[in-house]
Amino acid sequence: MVRRSASAGGSRWWYLLLLLPFVATLLPPIYNRATPALAGLPFFYWYQLAWVVVSALITLLVYALTPERPEARGTERGKGR
Protein backbone atom coordinates (compact mmCIF):
# COMPACT_ATOMS: atom_id res chain seq x y z
CA MET A 1 0.00 0.00 0.00
CA VAL A 2 1.21 3.47 -0.78
CA ARG A 3 0.67 6.36 1.54
CA ARG A 4 0.74 9.97 0.64
CA SER A 5 3.15 12.05 2.65
CA ALA A 6 1.28 15.27 3.20
CA SER A 7 3.25 18.01 4.83
CA ALA A 8 2.12 18.05 8.43
CA GLY A 9 2.38 21.70 9.20
CA GLY A 10 5.58 23.53 8.36
CA SER A 11 5.75 25.84 5.43
CA ARG A 12 7.41 24.92 2.16
CA TRP A 13 9.15 28.29 2.32
CA TRP A 14 11.69 26.73 4.68
CA TYR A 15 13.15 25.02 1.63
CA LEU A 16 14.58 28.37 0.58
CA LEU A 17 17.13 28.00 3.40
CA LEU A 18 18.72 25.31 1.24
CA LEU A 19 19.97 28.03 -1.12
CA LEU A 20 22.39 29.38 1.51
CA PRO A 21 25.11 26.73 0.96
CA PHE A 22 25.06 27.47 -2.78
CA VAL A 23 25.64 31.19 -2.23
CA ALA A 24 28.32 30.56 0.38
CA THR A 25 30.39 28.10 -1.65
CA LEU A 26 29.86 28.98 -5.32
CA LEU A 27 31.38 32.47 -5.04
CA PRO A 28 35.11 31.78 -4.54
CA PRO A 29 36.09 35.50 -4.32
CA ILE A 30 34.45 35.72 -0.89
CA TYR A 31 36.71 33.06 0.63
CA ASN A 32 39.81 32.81 -1.56
CA ARG A 33 42.14 34.15 1.15
CA ALA A 34 44.97 32.76 3.27
CA THR A 35 44.05 34.69 6.42
CA PRO A 36 42.79 34.41 9.04
CA ALA A 37 44.30 30.93 9.32
CA LEU A 38 42.94 28.38 11.79
CA ALA A 39 45.36 25.86 13.31
CA GLY A 40 47.63 26.46 10.34
CA LEU A 41 44.84 25.93 7.77
CA PRO A 42 44.44 28.89 5.36
CA PHE A 43 40.99 30.57 5.42
CA PHE A 44 40.13 29.06 1.99
CA TYR A 45 40.28 25.55 3.48
CA TRP A 46 38.74 25.88 6.91
CA TYR A 47 35.93 28.12 5.61
CA GLN A 48 34.83 25.42 3.15
CA LEU A 49 35.27 22.62 5.67
CA ALA A 50 33.13 24.63 8.12
CA TRP A 51 30.44 24.96 5.47
CA VAL A 52 30.23 21.17 5.17
CA VAL A 53 28.99 21.18 8.76
CA VAL A 54 26.84 24.32 8.49
CA SER A 55 25.19 23.01 5.32
CA ALA A 56 24.41 19.68 6.98
CA LEU A 57 22.87 21.51 9.95
CA ILE A 58 20.75 23.65 7.61
CA THR A 59 19.51 20.51 5.83
CA LEU A 60 18.72 18.89 9.17
CA LEU A 61 16.87 22.05 10.25
CA VAL A 62 14.74 22.04 7.09
CA TYR A 63 14.06 18.33 7.64
CA ALA A 64 12.80 19.11 11.14
CA LEU A 65 10.76 22.14 10.04
CA THR A 66 8.96 20.32 7.20
CA PRO A 67 7.70 17.09 8.79
CA GLU A 68 5.77 14.73 6.52
CA ARG A 69 2.91 12.71 7.95
CA PRO A 70 1.98 9.69 5.90
CA GLU A 71 -1.74 9.48 5.05
CA ALA A 72 -3.45 6.45 3.65
CA ARG A 73 -4.06 6.51 -0.09
CA GLY A 74 -5.43 3.21 -1.22
CA THR A 75 -3.32 2.10 -4.17
CA GLU A 76 -1.32 -1.06 -4.43
CA ARG A 77 2.40 -0.79 -3.90
CA GLY A 78 3.91 -1.72 -7.24
CA LYS A 79 7.07 -3.60 -6.44
CA GLY A 80 9.28 -3.92 -9.54
CA ARG A 81 7.21 -5.22 -12.37
Place this chain on the structure above:
Amino acid sequence: MNTTAIVVFLVLFAFVTVLGFYASSWRRGDLSVLHEWGLAGRQLGTFITWFLLGGDLYTAYTFVAVPALVFGAGALGFFAVPYTIIVYPFVFAVLPRLWSVAHAKGYITAADYVKARFESRGLALAVAVTGILATMPYIALQLVGMQAVLQVLGITGTGFLGRDLPLIIAFAILAVYTYTSGLRAPALVAVVKDTLIYITIIAAVILIPAHLGGFGHIFALSQAHLKSLPKPGSTLLAPKAYAAYATLALGSAVALFFYPHALTAVFSTSSRQVVRRNAAFLPLYSLMLGFIALLGYMAIAAGVHVPGTDTNLAVPLLFQKEFAPWFFGLASAAILIGALVPAAIMSIAAANLFTRNIYKEYFAPGATPQQEAGVAKVVSLVVKLGALVFVLGIPLQFSIYLQTLGGIWILQTVPMIVGSLYTRWFHRSALLLGWLVGMVVGTAMAASVQFKSSLVAVFGVLGYAGIWALILNLAVVVVLTLALNAARVHNGVDATADADYEADSVTA
Protein backbone atom coordinates in the same frame (compact mmCIF):
# COMPACT_ATOMS: atom_id res chain seq x y z
CA MET B 1 57.30 -5.91 -0.35
CA ASN B 2 56.16 -5.89 3.27
CA THR B 3 54.88 -9.12 4.77
CA THR B 4 53.01 -7.61 7.74
CA ALA B 5 51.13 -5.15 5.54
CA ILE B 6 50.25 -7.85 3.03
CA VAL B 7 48.98 -10.29 5.69
CA VAL B 8 46.71 -7.64 7.28
CA PHE B 9 45.51 -6.71 3.81
CA LEU B 10 44.74 -10.32 2.81
CA VAL B 11 42.88 -11.09 6.05
CA LEU B 12 40.60 -8.08 5.59
CA PHE B 13 40.03 -8.95 1.95
CA ALA B 14 39.10 -12.53 2.89
CA PHE B 15 36.66 -11.19 5.49
CA VAL B 16 34.73 -9.01 3.03
CA THR B 17 34.67 -11.88 0.54
CA VAL B 18 32.90 -14.10 3.08
CA LEU B 19 30.56 -11.22 3.87
CA GLY B 20 29.78 -10.75 0.18
CA PHE B 21 28.67 -14.36 -0.19
CA TYR B 22 26.80 -14.36 3.12
CA ALA B 23 24.84 -11.30 1.92
CA SER B 24 22.64 -13.50 -0.29
CA SER B 25 20.87 -14.77 2.82
CA TRP B 26 20.72 -11.41 4.62
CA ARG B 27 17.12 -10.09 4.83
CA ARG B 28 16.25 -13.01 2.63
CA GLY B 29 14.31 -12.35 -0.52
CA ASP B 30 13.63 -14.13 -3.79
CA LEU B 31 16.85 -13.21 -5.61
CA SER B 32 15.46 -14.55 -8.86
CA VAL B 33 13.40 -11.37 -9.43
CA LEU B 34 14.97 -8.10 -10.46
CA HIS B 35 13.82 -5.77 -7.69
CA GLU B 36 15.19 -8.20 -5.10
CA TRP B 37 18.54 -8.79 -6.84
CA GLY B 38 19.02 -5.30 -8.24
CA LEU B 39 17.41 -3.14 -5.52
CA ALA B 40 17.83 -5.42 -2.48
CA GLY B 41 14.04 -5.65 -2.18
CA ARG B 42 13.60 -1.89 -1.65
CA GLN B 43 13.93 -2.31 2.10
CA LEU B 44 17.14 -0.55 3.13
CA GLY B 45 16.78 1.77 6.12
CA THR B 46 18.53 4.98 7.10
CA PHE B 47 21.60 3.36 8.62
CA ILE B 48 22.48 0.88 5.87
CA THR B 49 21.61 3.41 3.18
CA TRP B 50 24.03 5.88 4.73
CA PHE B 51 26.82 3.33 4.37
CA LEU B 52 25.66 2.16 0.95
CA LEU B 53 25.43 5.64 -0.56
CA GLY B 54 28.62 6.72 1.18
CA GLY B 55 30.43 3.67 -0.12
CA ASP B 56 28.88 4.19 -3.54
CA LEU B 57 29.61 7.89 -4.08
CA TYR B 58 32.92 8.32 -2.29
CA THR B 59 34.82 5.73 -4.31
CA ALA B 60 38.39 4.47 -4.13
CA TYR B 61 39.11 6.49 -7.20
CA THR B 62 37.88 9.60 -5.35
CA PHE B 63 40.21 8.85 -2.46
CA VAL B 64 43.13 8.49 -4.82
CA ALA B 65 42.33 11.11 -7.49
CA VAL B 66 41.16 14.08 -5.38
CA PRO B 67 44.37 14.31 -3.31
CA ALA B 68 46.32 13.51 -6.49
CA LEU B 69 44.83 16.63 -8.11
CA VAL B 70 45.66 18.71 -5.02
CA PHE B 71 49.15 17.18 -5.03
CA GLY B 72 49.68 18.17 -8.65
CA ALA B 73 47.71 21.43 -9.02
CA GLY B 74 46.81 22.83 -5.59
CA ALA B 75 43.61 24.68 -4.66
CA LEU B 76 41.64 23.80 -7.82
CA GLY B 77 41.56 20.16 -6.67
CA PHE B 78 39.61 21.26 -3.60
CA PHE B 79 36.49 21.86 -5.76
CA ALA B 80 35.41 18.40 -4.60
CA VAL B 81 34.48 20.03 -1.27
CA PRO B 82 31.98 22.69 -2.43
CA TYR B 83 30.74 20.01 -4.87
CA THR B 84 29.92 17.60 -2.05
CA ILE B 85 28.51 20.42 0.11
CA ILE B 86 25.85 21.64 -2.32
CA VAL B 87 24.88 18.21 -3.62
CA TYR B 88 22.90 17.43 -0.43
CA PRO B 89 20.58 20.45 -0.22
CA PHE B 90 19.84 19.69 -3.90
CA VAL B 91 19.21 16.01 -3.15
CA PHE B 92 17.00 16.89 -0.18
CA ALA B 93 14.79 19.08 -2.34
CA VAL B 94 14.61 16.94 -5.50
CA LEU B 95 15.25 13.23 -4.91
CA PRO B 96 12.29 12.50 -2.59
CA ARG B 97 9.94 13.27 -5.50
CA LEU B 98 11.78 10.84 -7.78
CA TRP B 99 11.90 8.20 -5.03
CA SER B 100 8.15 8.55 -4.48
CA VAL B 101 7.10 8.15 -8.09
CA ALA B 102 9.52 5.21 -8.56
CA HIS B 103 8.14 3.55 -5.45
CA ALA B 104 4.49 4.15 -6.27
CA LYS B 105 4.86 2.86 -9.84
CA GLY B 106 7.54 0.20 -9.36
CA TYR B 107 10.19 1.84 -11.52
CA ILE B 108 13.67 0.37 -11.23
CA THR B 109 15.59 2.90 -13.36
CA ALA B 110 15.33 6.61 -14.24
CA ALA B 111 14.63 5.53 -17.82
CA ASP B 112 11.53 3.63 -16.60
CA TYR B 113 10.32 6.91 -15.15
CA VAL B 114 10.81 9.20 -18.20
CA LYS B 115 9.27 6.55 -20.44
CA ALA B 116 6.09 6.54 -18.37
CA ARG B 117 6.02 10.29 -17.77
CA PHE B 118 6.21 11.14 -21.48
CA GLU B 119 5.05 7.91 -23.16
CA SER B 120 8.42 8.09 -24.92
CA ARG B 121 10.69 5.19 -25.76
CA GLY B 122 13.15 7.66 -27.27
CA LEU B 123 13.71 9.52 -24.00
CA ALA B 124 14.00 6.24 -22.11
CA LEU B 125 16.64 4.99 -24.53
CA ALA B 126 18.53 8.31 -24.22
CA VAL B 127 18.64 8.00 -20.42
CA ALA B 128 19.62 4.32 -20.54
CA VAL B 129 22.37 4.72 -23.12
CA THR B 130 23.81 7.82 -21.42
CA GLY B 131 23.81 6.03 -18.08
CA ILE B 132 25.52 2.89 -19.37
CA LEU B 133 28.13 4.89 -21.34
CA ALA B 134 28.98 7.04 -18.33
CA THR B 135 29.16 4.12 -15.92
CA MET B 136 31.53 1.85 -17.84
CA PRO B 137 34.64 4.08 -17.62
CA TYR B 138 33.77 4.83 -14.00
CA ILE B 139 34.03 1.11 -13.20
CA ALA B 140 37.34 1.02 -15.07
CA LEU B 141 38.64 3.83 -12.85
CA GLN B 142 37.81 1.85 -9.71
CA LEU B 143 40.26 -0.72 -11.06
CA VAL B 144 42.84 2.04 -11.43
CA GLY B 145 42.42 2.86 -7.72
CA MET B 146 42.90 -0.85 -6.88
CA GLN B 147 45.96 -1.08 -9.09
CA ALA B 148 47.62 1.90 -7.35
CA VAL B 149 47.23 0.17 -3.98
CA LEU B 150 48.39 -3.24 -5.17
CA GLN B 151 51.42 -1.68 -6.81
CA VAL B 152 52.55 0.18 -3.68
CA LEU B 153 51.85 -2.87 -1.49
CA GLY B 154 54.27 -4.75 -3.70
CA ILE B 155 51.85 -7.59 -4.43
CA THR B 156 52.19 -7.11 -8.16
CA GLY B 157 55.05 -8.89 -9.90
CA THR B 158 56.50 -8.42 -13.34
CA GLY B 159 55.39 -9.60 -16.75
CA PHE B 160 51.85 -9.47 -18.10
CA LEU B 161 50.37 -12.07 -15.75
CA GLY B 162 52.42 -11.15 -12.70
CA ARG B 163 51.47 -7.53 -13.00
CA ASP B 164 47.76 -7.98 -13.52
CA LEU B 165 46.91 -11.28 -11.86
CA PRO B 166 46.14 -9.90 -8.35
CA LEU B 167 43.78 -7.36 -9.88
CA ILE B 168 42.06 -10.03 -11.97
CA ILE B 169 41.63 -12.32 -8.94
CA ALA B 170 40.18 -9.55 -6.75
CA PHE B 171 37.78 -8.55 -9.48
CA ALA B 172 36.73 -12.11 -10.28
CA ILE B 173 35.79 -12.70 -6.64
CA LEU B 174 33.77 -9.48 -6.65
CA ALA B 175 32.00 -10.53 -9.85
CA VAL B 176 30.93 -13.87 -8.39
CA TYR B 177 29.45 -12.56 -5.17
CA THR B 178 27.70 -9.70 -6.97
CA TYR B 179 26.20 -12.36 -9.24
CA THR B 180 24.90 -14.44 -6.35
CA SER B 181 23.94 -11.73 -3.83
CA GLY B 182 23.04 -8.70 -5.96
CA LEU B 183 22.82 -5.31 -4.24
CA ARG B 184 22.81 -6.93 -0.80
CA ALA B 185 26.54 -7.68 -1.17
CA PRO B 186 27.82 -4.10 -1.59
CA ALA B 187 25.32 -2.93 1.05
CA LEU B 188 26.94 -5.17 3.68
CA VAL B 189 30.52 -4.77 2.47
CA ALA B 190 30.06 -0.97 2.50
CA VAL B 191 29.70 -1.04 6.29
CA VAL B 192 33.14 -2.65 6.62
CA LYS B 193 34.67 -0.46 3.93
CA ASP B 194 33.56 2.81 5.46
CA THR B 195 34.55 1.79 8.96
CA LEU B 196 38.06 1.08 7.68
CA ILE B 197 38.14 4.31 5.68
CA TYR B 198 37.06 6.42 8.67
CA ILE B 199 39.70 4.77 10.89
CA THR B 200 42.37 5.40 8.25
CA ILE B 201 41.48 9.03 7.64
CA ILE B 202 41.06 9.96 11.30
CA ALA B 203 44.47 8.43 12.01
CA ALA B 204 46.00 10.18 9.01
CA VAL B 205 44.62 13.59 9.96
CA ILE B 206 45.76 13.29 13.58
CA LEU B 207 49.14 11.60 13.12
CA ILE B 208 50.57 12.87 9.85
CA PRO B 209 50.29 16.67 10.36
CA ALA B 210 51.75 16.31 13.88
CA HIS B 211 54.63 14.36 12.44
CA LEU B 212 55.18 16.87 9.63
CA GLY B 213 55.23 19.92 11.90
CA GLY B 214 51.61 21.10 11.69
CA PHE B 215 49.36 22.42 8.92
CA GLY B 216 51.10 25.82 8.83
CA HIS B 217 54.36 24.16 7.90
CA ILE B 218 52.65 21.75 5.46
CA PHE B 219 51.04 24.64 3.58
CA ALA B 220 54.25 26.68 3.49
CA LEU B 221 56.15 23.75 1.96
CA SER B 222 53.31 22.98 -0.45
CA GLN B 223 53.08 26.57 -1.69
CA ALA B 224 56.82 26.67 -2.37
CA HIS B 225 56.71 23.30 -4.14
CA LEU B 226 53.65 24.12 -6.28
CA LYS B 227 55.21 27.43 -7.42
CA SER B 228 58.31 25.57 -8.59
CA LEU B 229 56.43 23.11 -10.82
CA PRO B 230 56.77 23.38 -14.63
CA LYS B 231 53.03 24.16 -14.65
CA PRO B 232 52.85 26.23 -11.45
CA GLY B 233 50.02 25.73 -8.98
CA SER B 234 49.07 27.45 -5.76
CA THR B 235 47.32 26.77 -2.46
CA LEU B 236 44.91 29.58 -3.37
CA LEU B 237 42.88 30.06 -6.55
CA ALA B 238 43.97 32.39 -9.33
CA PRO B 239 41.12 34.87 -10.09
CA LYS B 240 40.78 33.47 -13.61
CA ALA B 241 40.03 30.07 -12.07
CA TYR B 242 36.99 31.29 -10.05
CA ALA B 243 34.40 30.39 -12.70
CA ALA B 244 36.11 27.06 -13.35
CA TYR B 245 36.04 26.20 -9.63
CA ALA B 246 32.38 27.17 -9.21
CA THR B 247 31.08 25.54 -12.41
CA LEU B 248 32.99 22.31 -11.74
CA ALA B 249 31.44 22.16 -8.27
CA LEU B 250 27.93 23.00 -9.48
CA GLY B 251 27.98 20.72 -12.52
CA SER B 252 29.41 17.76 -10.62
CA ALA B 253 26.89 18.23 -7.81
CA VAL B 254 23.87 18.35 -10.10
CA ALA B 255 25.09 15.32 -12.09
CA LEU B 256 26.11 13.08 -9.18
CA PHE B 257 22.74 11.67 -8.16
CA PHE B 258 21.64 10.99 -11.73
CA TYR B 259 24.42 8.48 -12.29
CA PRO B 260 22.77 5.06 -12.42
CA HIS B 261 24.71 3.77 -9.41
CA ALA B 262 23.48 6.66 -7.23
CA LEU B 263 19.85 6.22 -8.29
CA THR B 264 20.04 2.46 -7.75
CA ALA B 265 21.04 3.08 -4.13
CA VAL B 266 18.32 5.73 -3.70
CA PHE B 267 15.61 3.45 -5.16
CA SER B 268 16.65 0.61 -2.86
CA THR B 269 15.67 2.56 0.27
CA SER B 270 12.58 1.67 2.25
CA SER B 271 10.96 5.11 2.49
CA ARG B 272 10.96 8.70 1.39
CA GLN B 273 12.08 9.74 4.86
CA VAL B 274 15.23 7.59 4.51
CA VAL B 275 16.18 9.68 1.48
CA ARG B 276 15.48 12.95 3.31
CA ARG B 277 17.40 11.92 6.41
CA ASN B 278 20.40 10.73 4.42
CA ALA B 279 20.68 14.11 2.70
CA ALA B 280 21.30 15.52 6.17
CA PHE B 281 23.68 12.81 7.38
CA LEU B 282 25.77 12.04 4.27
CA PRO B 283 27.80 15.29 4.58
CA LEU B 284 29.89 13.50 7.20
CA TYR B 285 31.52 11.81 4.20
CA SER B 286 32.12 15.22 2.61
CA LEU B 287 33.97 16.34 5.71
CA MET B 288 36.14 13.25 5.41
CA LEU B 289 36.65 13.95 1.70
CA GLY B 290 37.89 17.44 2.61
CA PHE B 291 40.54 15.96 4.86
CA ILE B 292 41.41 13.38 2.20
CA ALA B 293 42.01 16.24 -0.24
CA LEU B 294 44.45 17.74 2.26
CA LEU B 295 46.43 14.48 2.11
CA GLY B 296 47.71 15.81 -1.23
CA TYR B 297 49.52 18.62 0.60
CA MET B 298 50.73 16.23 3.29
CA ALA B 299 52.28 14.10 0.54
CA ILE B 300 54.11 17.17 -0.78
CA ALA B 301 55.35 18.12 2.69
CA ALA B 302 56.43 14.55 3.41
CA GLY B 303 58.59 14.66 0.28
CA VAL B 304 56.70 11.93 -1.60
CA HIS B 305 58.02 11.50 -5.12
CA VAL B 306 55.80 9.78 -7.66
CA PRO B 307 57.32 7.95 -10.60
CA GLY B 308 56.82 10.07 -13.74
CA THR B 309 53.53 11.97 -13.57
CA ASP B 310 51.57 9.20 -11.86
CA THR B 311 50.15 11.43 -9.09
CA ASN B 312 47.61 8.67 -8.30
CA LEU B 313 50.36 6.98 -6.30
CA ALA B 314 50.80 10.03 -4.00
CA VAL B 315 48.41 8.89 -1.25
CA PRO B 316 49.36 5.18 -1.17
CA LEU B 317 53.03 6.22 -1.04
CA LEU B 318 52.29 8.73 1.74
CA PHE B 319 50.58 6.02 3.80
CA GLN B 320 53.47 3.64 3.23
CA LYS B 321 55.93 6.29 4.36
CA GLU B 322 54.05 7.54 7.42
CA PHE B 323 52.17 4.52 8.81
CA ALA B 324 53.36 1.42 10.66
CA PRO B 325 53.31 -1.61 8.33
CA TRP B 326 50.20 -3.25 9.84
CA PHE B 327 48.30 0.03 9.61
CA PHE B 328 49.48 0.55 6.05
CA GLY B 329 47.99 -2.89 5.31
CA LEU B 330 44.69 -1.79 6.84
CA ALA B 331 44.70 1.48 4.90
CA SER B 332 45.42 -0.38 1.65
CA ALA B 333 42.56 -2.78 2.33
CA ALA B 334 40.30 0.22 2.99
CA ILE B 335 41.09 1.73 -0.41
CA LEU B 336 40.83 -1.59 -2.26
CA ILE B 337 37.49 -2.50 -0.66
CA GLY B 338 36.55 1.10 -1.36
CA ALA B 339 36.83 0.22 -5.04
CA LEU B 340 34.88 -3.05 -4.79
CA VAL B 341 31.71 -1.48 -3.35
CA PRO B 342 31.09 1.14 -6.04
CA ALA B 343 32.25 -1.26 -8.79
CA ALA B 344 29.60 -3.74 -7.65
CA ILE B 345 26.83 -1.14 -7.46
CA MET B 346 27.80 0.40 -10.80
CA SER B 347 27.71 -2.94 -12.55
CA ILE B 348 24.31 -3.72 -11.00
CA ALA B 349 23.01 -0.29 -12.05
CA ALA B 350 24.23 -0.72 -15.63
CA ALA B 351 22.70 -4.22 -15.66
CA ASN B 352 19.35 -2.88 -14.42
CA LEU B 353 19.33 -0.25 -17.18
CA PHE B 354 20.27 -2.69 -19.91
CA THR B 355 17.74 -5.26 -18.78
CA ARG B 356 14.78 -2.95 -18.24
CA ASN B 357 15.27 -0.38 -20.94
CA ILE B 358 17.06 -2.17 -23.77
CA TYR B 359 16.58 -5.96 -23.43
CA LYS B 360 12.99 -5.91 -22.23
CA GLU B 361 12.04 -2.88 -24.29
CA TYR B 362 13.43 -4.00 -27.63
CA PHE B 363 14.16 -7.74 -27.50
CA ALA B 364 11.85 -9.46 -25.05
CA PRO B 365 8.78 -7.35 -24.25
CA GLY B 366 7.15 -10.26 -22.44
CA ALA B 367 10.09 -11.00 -20.11
CA THR B 368 9.06 -12.12 -16.63
CA PRO B 369 10.73 -10.67 -13.48
CA GLN B 370 12.66 -13.95 -13.29
CA GLN B 371 13.97 -13.62 -16.84
CA GLU B 372 14.85 -9.98 -16.13
CA ALA B 373 16.92 -10.95 -13.09
CA GLY B 374 18.66 -13.70 -15.06
CA VAL B 375 19.67 -11.28 -17.80
CA ALA B 376 20.75 -8.61 -15.31
CA LYS B 377 23.03 -11.05 -13.48
CA VAL B 378 24.80 -12.01 -16.70
CA VAL B 379 25.05 -8.38 -17.82
CA SER B 380 26.66 -7.41 -14.49
CA LEU B 381 29.38 -9.97 -15.28
CA VAL B 382 29.82 -8.73 -18.85
CA VAL B 383 30.08 -5.12 -17.69
CA LYS B 384 32.82 -5.97 -15.19
CA LEU B 385 34.69 -8.04 -17.73
CA GLY B 386 34.49 -5.12 -20.15
CA ALA B 387 35.92 -2.75 -17.55
CA LEU B 388 38.76 -5.17 -16.81
CA VAL B 389 39.66 -5.53 -20.48
CA PHE B 390 39.50 -1.77 -20.77
CA VAL B 391 41.95 -1.20 -17.93
CA LEU B 392 44.37 -3.91 -18.99
CA GLY B 393 44.26 -3.28 -22.71
CA ILE B 394 43.83 0.47 -23.17
CA PRO B 395 46.02 3.31 -21.85
CA LEU B 396 44.89 4.57 -18.46
CA GLN B 397 44.52 8.11 -19.76
CA PHE B 398 41.70 6.94 -22.00
CA SER B 399 39.58 5.80 -19.04
CA ILE B 400 40.11 9.16 -17.36
CA TYR B 401 39.07 11.01 -20.51
CA LEU B 402 35.95 8.89 -20.82
CA GLN B 403 35.03 9.40 -17.20
CA THR B 404 35.36 13.17 -17.67
CA LEU B 405 33.01 12.87 -20.64
CA GLY B 406 30.69 10.71 -18.52
CA GLY B 407 30.03 13.59 -16.15
CA ILE B 408 29.28 15.94 -19.03
CA TRP B 409 26.90 13.37 -20.54
CA ILE B 410 24.99 12.62 -17.33
CA LEU B 411 24.32 16.35 -16.88
CA GLN B 412 22.48 16.37 -20.19
CA THR B 413 19.83 13.99 -18.81
CA VAL B 414 19.03 16.36 -15.93
CA PRO B 415 16.44 18.53 -17.77
CA MET B 416 14.29 15.51 -18.68
CA ILE B 417 14.54 13.86 -15.26
CA VAL B 418 14.52 16.83 -12.86
CA GLY B 419 12.49 19.22 -14.99
CA SER B 420 9.70 16.69 -15.39
CA LEU B 421 9.47 16.03 -11.64
CA TYR B 422 7.90 19.45 -11.21
CA THR B 423 6.03 20.14 -14.42
CA ARG B 424 4.64 18.41 -17.47
CA TRP B 425 5.14 21.62 -19.48
CA PHE B 426 8.31 20.45 -21.28
CA HIS B 427 7.71 18.75 -24.63
CA ARG B 428 9.19 15.27 -25.03
CA SER B 429 10.63 16.01 -28.50
CA ALA B 430 12.23 19.22 -27.20
CA LEU B 431 13.83 17.31 -24.30
CA LEU B 432 15.20 14.68 -26.66
CA LEU B 433 16.66 17.24 -29.05
CA GLY B 434 18.08 19.33 -26.18
CA TRP B 435 19.77 16.19 -24.84
CA LEU B 436 21.24 15.44 -28.28
CA VAL B 437 22.56 19.00 -28.67
CA GLY B 438 24.05 18.90 -25.17
CA MET B 439 25.74 15.54 -25.79
CA VAL B 440 27.27 16.63 -29.11
CA VAL B 441 28.36 20.11 -27.95
CA GLY B 442 29.71 18.84 -24.60
CA THR B 443 31.72 16.12 -26.31
CA ALA B 444 33.00 18.54 -28.96
CA MET B 445 34.09 20.99 -26.25
CA ALA B 446 36.05 18.31 -24.42
CA ALA B 447 37.56 17.23 -27.75
CA SER B 448 38.62 20.83 -28.45
CA VAL B 449 41.00 20.63 -25.48
CA GLN B 450 42.08 17.08 -26.48
CA PHE B 451 40.05 15.65 -23.52
CA LYS B 452 42.91 16.76 -21.26
CA SER B 453 40.53 18.70 -19.06
CA SER B 454 36.84 19.42 -18.85
CA LEU B 455 37.47 23.18 -18.72
CA VAL B 456 36.65 25.21 -21.82
CA ALA B 457 36.63 28.98 -22.36
CA VAL B 458 33.36 30.42 -23.68
CA PHE B 459 33.35 34.18 -24.39
CA GLY B 460 36.64 34.35 -22.47
CA VAL B 461 35.25 32.65 -19.33
CA LEU B 462 36.94 29.38 -18.40
CA GLY B 463 34.29 26.98 -17.11
CA TYR B 464 33.10 23.36 -16.93
CA ALA B 465 32.08 22.07 -20.39
CA GLY B 466 29.17 20.16 -18.83
CA ILE B 467 27.61 23.42 -17.62
CA TRP B 468 28.09 25.18 -20.96
CA ALA B 469 26.47 22.24 -22.75
CA LEU B 470 23.64 22.15 -20.20
CA ILE B 471 22.87 25.84 -20.76
CA LEU B 472 22.60 25.21 -24.49
CA ASN B 473 20.55 22.06 -23.84
CA LEU B 474 18.07 24.04 -21.71
CA ALA B 475 17.84 26.82 -24.28
CA VAL B 476 16.92 24.28 -26.98
CA VAL B 477 14.38 22.62 -24.67
CA VAL B 478 12.62 25.88 -23.77
CA VAL B 479 12.47 27.31 -27.29
CA LEU B 480 11.30 24.06 -28.89
CA THR B 481 8.76 23.41 -26.13
CA LEU B 482 7.22 26.84 -26.74
CA ALA B 483 7.06 26.11 -30.47
CA LEU B 484 5.74 22.53 -30.19
CA ASN B 485 3.16 23.42 -27.54
CA ALA B 486 2.00 26.38 -29.63
CA ALA B 487 1.62 24.06 -32.62
CA ARG B 488 -0.29 21.62 -30.34
CA VAL B 489 1.96 18.68 -31.18
CA HIS B 490 0.93 15.62 -29.13
CA ASN B 491 3.11 15.27 -26.02
CA GLY B 492 2.37 11.68 -25.01
CA VAL B 493 0.12 10.36 -22.25
CA ASP B 494 1.39 10.77 -18.70
CA ALA B 495 1.18 7.47 -16.80
CA THR B 496 1.87 9.17 -13.46
CA ALA B 497 -0.42 11.25 -11.24
CA ASP B 498 0.42 14.28 -9.10
CA ALA B 499 -0.03 12.30 -5.89
CA ASP B 500 2.63 9.77 -6.96
CA TYR B 501 5.32 12.40 -6.41
CA GLU B 502 4.48 12.69 -2.72
CA ALA B 503 3.84 9.00 -2.04
CA ASP B 504 5.54 7.29 0.87
CA SER B 505 5.69 3.72 2.11
CA VAL B 506 3.61 2.54 5.06
CA THR B 507 6.67 2.03 7.23
CA ALA B 508 7.84 5.66 7.01
